[in-house]
Amino acid sequence: MLRKLTLLSIGFAGATSLCSPAFAYMVYVSNEKDNTVTVVDSTTMEVVRTIDVGQRPRGITISHDGKYIYLCASDDDTIEIIDTATHEIVGSLPSGPDPELFVLSPDGKTLYVANEDDNLVTVIDLESKGVLAEVPVGVEPEGMGISPDGKSMVNTSETTNMAHFIDTATNEITHNVLVDSRPRFAEFKPDNSEVWVSSEIGGTVSVIDNSTREIKHKISFEIPGLRSEAIQPVGVRITADGKKAYVALGPANRVAVVNTETYEVEKYVLVGQRVWQLAFTPDQKTIISTNGVSNDITFIDVATDEPVQSVTVGALPWGVVVSPN
Amino acid sequence: MIVPGATLAEISTAPGFSFRQYLVCLKGILIREGLRFLNQRERFISSLVRPLLWLFVFAAGFRQVLGVSIIPPYRTYVLYEVYITPGLCAMILLFSGMQSSLSMVYDREMGNMRTLLVSPFPRWFLLVSKLFAGVTVSILQVYAFLAVAWFWGVRPPLSGYLLVLPALFLSGMMLCSLGMLLSSMIKQLENFAGVMNFVIFPMYFASPALYPLWRIQESSPLLHKICLANPFTYAVELIRFALYGQVDWHSLLVVLGCIVLFLGGAILAYDPSTGLLVRRQDTGGNA
Numbered sequence: 001m002l003r004k005l006t007l008l009s010i011g012f013a014g015a016t017s018l019c020s021p022a023f024a025y026m027v028y029v030s031n032e033k034d035n036t037v038t039v040v041d042s043t044t045m046e047v048v049r050t051i052d053v054g055q056r057p058r059g060i061t062i063s064h065d066g067k068y069i070y071l072c073a074s075d076d077d078t079i080e081i082i083d084t085a086t087h088e089i090v091g092s093l094p095s096g097p098d099p100e101l102f103v104l105s106p107d108g109k110t111l112y113v114a115n116e117d118d119n120l121v122t123v124i125d126l127e128s129k130g131v132l133a134e135v136p137v138g139v140e141p142e143g144m145g146i147s148p149d150g151k152s153m154v155n156t157s158e159t160t161n162m163a164h165f166i167d168t169a170t171n172e173i174t175h176n177v178l179v180d181s182r183p184r185f186a187e188f189k190p191d192n193s194e195v196w197v198s199s200e201i202g203g204t205v206s207v208i209d210n211s212t213r214e215i216k217h218k219i220s221f222e223i224p225g226l227r228s229e230a231i232q233p234v235g236v237r238i239t240a241d242g243k244k245a246y247v248a249l250g251p252a253n254r255v256a257v258v259n260t261e262t263y264e265v266e267k268y269v270l271v272g273q274r275v276w277q278l279a280f281t282p283d284q285k286t287i288i289s290t291n292g293v294s295n296d297i298t299f300i301d302v303a304t305d306e307p308v309q310s311v312t313v314g315a316l317p318w319g320v321v322v323s324p325n
Numbered sequence: 326m327i328v329p330g331a332t333l334a335e336i337s338t339a340p341g342f343s344f345r346q347y348l349v350c351l352k353g354i355l356i357r358e359g360l361r362f363l364n365q366r367e368r369f370i371s372s373l374v375r376p377l378l379w380l381f382v383f384a385a386g387f388r389q390v391l392g393v394s395i396i397p398p399y400r401t402y403v404l405y406e407v408y409i410t411p412g413l414c415a416m417i418l419l420f421s422g423m424q425s426s427l428s429m430v431y432d433r434e435m436g437n438m439r440t441l442l443v444s445p446f447p448r449w450f451l452l453v454s455k456l457f458a459g460v461t462v463s464i465l466q467v468y469a470f471l472a473v474a475w476f477w478g479v480r481p482p483l484s485g486y487l488l489v490l491p492a493l494f495l496s497g498m499m500l501c502s503l504g505m506l507l508s509s510m511i512k513q514l515e516n517f518a519g520v521m522n523f524v525i526f527p528m529y530f531a532s533p534a535l536y537p538l539w540r541i542q543e544s545s546p547l548l549h550k551i552c553l554a555n556p557f558t559y560a561v562e563l564i565r566f567a568l569y570g571q572v573d574w575h576s577l578l579v580v581l582g583c584i585v586l587f588l589g590g591a592i593l594a595y596d597p598s599t600g601l602l603v604r605r606q607d608t609g610g611n612a
Binding site for chain 2 (some may be wrong): 097251270271272307308309310
């Protein structure tokens with residue numbers, strides 16, 4: 001009898017461990033208005049702590065080893081480095097004026113920063129914390145995307161309405177592609193074949209062929225009952241298998257799920273107000289949106305594309321990044 | 326010839342039935358209610374069309390395309406059609422409960438009621454069986470509605486479809502027993518139209534079925550208080566929480582309390598010796 005009970009309890013323990021939730025990742029959200037970063041546990045979906053940071057935090061990313069967070073403190077004209085173990089600011093990087101958004105190179109050594117007020121892309125070496133180069137680009141640079149092989153980088157300029165392709169070896173612009181009004185974000189497809197650029201005012205996502213550097217398709221969005229001006233694409237993320245893309249649609253309060261083969265919108269996921277940026281958890285099971293006006297983030301299940309839960313964070317959440325481990 | 330009054334009382338309180346005999350009685354009443362429902366297809370269709378109209382037409386007009394703010398039990402933003410679905414489930418129960426009562430008034434007028442009430446089983450058992458039969462039929466209607474709503478994009482978690490069953494049953498019992506209590510006070514079928522206007526509609530509109538309570542409170546504190554005094558409010562919330570796998574204990578207690586109150590009242594009212602029915606018949610006779 002005792003043996004049976006032991007076996008049963010082992011079986012139960014095994015079953016529970018199989019059913020146990022995914023590994024807890026830390027979600028870091030930059031809150032533009034109250035100068036904080038909110039840390040949220042991805043499993044419990046609860047706020048773990050709030051870190052005071054510099055003024056107007058926007059772009060946020062994390063080192064590949066998960067030890068440091070890099071944060072654009074736009075109004076302080078600096079990039080702050082936060083230790084993820086202590087949640088303390090441990091240093092800063094010379095970003096140039098008004099850094100808004102940046103991208104980390106695949107080898108984790110170089111940071112490419114868009115300086116909105118200076119019409120520059122600043123290239124920073126993370127080891128020496130020095131500026132390697134400054135690349136003049138169009139007016140109001142914002143979106144930053146880097147190819148999976150790290151050889152080319154795309155910057156979008158909001159006012160010039162262009163996607164600038166920059167060779168990362170020479171730090172020079174090789175191609176300029178005219179896209180729709182106010183391009184906000186650039187994202188390479190994992191197989192390096194395409195670059196997706198969102199245009200906030202144009203209401204479209206331009207799919208640029210990475211070999212020809214020409215637009216091969218434009219994705220537009222339509223939500224019944226919503227005027228087209230309210231549909232403003234911003235953040236874009238593509239799954240690691242390259243099959244689905246998620247596009248944050250700003251004041252439409254929705255994230256569009258796009259089939260990357262057919263370029264058809266498969267679903268609109270209702271989230272909070274003025275959805276801005278997106279980030280996957282490393283296991284790609286969840287994608288998280290920042291909802292600026294409703295001061296919350298929404299966890300979306302990638303398998304079902306259903307919103308799971310919204311969590312209140314700081315004031316005007318802007319950027320989001322998830323710890324890699 | 327069956328004479329109502331004391332003779333009936335004597336027959337209906339005859340003790341000493343076995344459990345099996347009770348079951349036979351319950352089965353008879355269930356079959357009768359089921360047959361009535363099956364034979365009145367238009368009743369089934371109308372019971373389905375009413376909430377579907379609200380879902381397709383009303384909810385489309387008030388769509389709130391940018392989502393309803395997060396309120397428990399919802400964990401994120403929902404569309405208006407998702408919000409009003411639990412209220413529409415409760416509406417089916419409300420109409421069905423009242424319709425079931427309507428049938429009692431009809432039965433009484435047509436004399437069918439006597440067949441039931443002269444049964445030697447205790448009166449309370451007959452009434453509870455009748456309630457049970459009515460609620461069972463209305464729960465079937467709710468599930469038919471939820472199935473159509475699923476295709477309309479209203480998709481609560483699958484477990485919710487099972488967990489909502491006890492909530493539907495209790496809410497149905499509460500509303501049906503309220504209808505039964507009301508039916509005891511109505512002498513003629515025609516008076517039932519008054520029930521529609523003075524009971525069903527006020528109960529439905531003064532509840533969180535259509536708008537969240539916080540929004541009602543913002544626009545009218547008085548209406549908010551009325552909503553809180555409305556038993557239907559708690560039926561809606563009980564169903565809403567259950568559909569999302571949660572128990573709203575406050576609503577559960579209120580609904581249970583109301584069942585005891587309304588059912589007790591109905592049993593008293595239909596009691597042949599003390600009931601309102603007898604008094605009414607007496608009054609009717611004297612008039």
